[in-house]
Amino acid sequence: MMGAVAEAARKGGARTVGVIPHALVDREWADEDADDLLRVETMRDRKALMEAHGDAFLALPGGIGTAEELFEVWTARVLAMHTKPVVLLDVDGHYAGLLAWLAELRERGFVSQFALDSLVVADDVQAALDACQSNV
Numbered sequence: 280m281m282g283a284v285a286e287a288a289r290k291g292g293a294r295t296v297g298v299i300p301h302a303l304v305d306r307e308w309a310d311e312d313a314d315d316l317l318r319v320e321t322m323r324d325r326k327a328l329m330e331a332h333g334d335a336f337l338a339l340p341g342g343i344g345t346a347e348e349l350f351e352v353w354t355a356r357v358l359a360m361h362t363k364p365v366v367l368l369d370v371d372g373h374y375a376g377l378l379a380w381l382a383e384l385r386e387r388g389f390v391s392q393f394a395l396d397s398l399v400v401a402d403d404v405q406a407a408l409d410a411c412q413s414n415v
Contacts, residue, residue: 282308284339289314296332298325326351335364335411340373357394366399368407374400 285295289312297313300321310316319325330336330352338349353365367374378400384390401407 282310285310285313298328300325330355330361333363335366337366337368337407337411339368340370346377353394353398356397357391364399364411364413365397366401366407366410368404369400369402370404 285297288295295310295313295315297310297316299309299316299318301318303309304318317328319328326348336349336352338345349365349367352361352363355361356363356365369375369378381390381395385392385395399407399410399413401410
């Protein structure tokens with residue numbers, strides 16, 4: 280999905296930067312068309328570089344890798360390690376189960392309301408993009 284997003288962004292005139300660990304260049308899709316394709320040693324290096332250079336974080340519908348990256352950047356925001364927007368695009372209820380679980384965690388005292396409030400949930404692309412623009 281990220282390849283499609285990057286391609287559409289370039290078609291719209293945007294500059295794109297890809298970040299991929301060396302070990303995944305042959306196993307995954309490396310965006311050779313990116314304006315910059317940065318190769319790093321590890322996934323941790325990748326996430327640190329993206330966090331340092333990103334203005335906002337938008338999680339599209341995805342799987343465990345997306346969830347892992349979402350939780351890491353969201354936790355960093357809750358801990359005031361950054362103040363950048365963290366946005367979850369919940370198209371067609373993709374994250375309904377996750378959101379229900381988070382609400383249950385709040386009810387049980389494992390997640391604060393502040394933490395939940397710091398994650399912006401949008402159900403359409405324009406609302407998600409608008410949320411990414413806030414505080415930037």
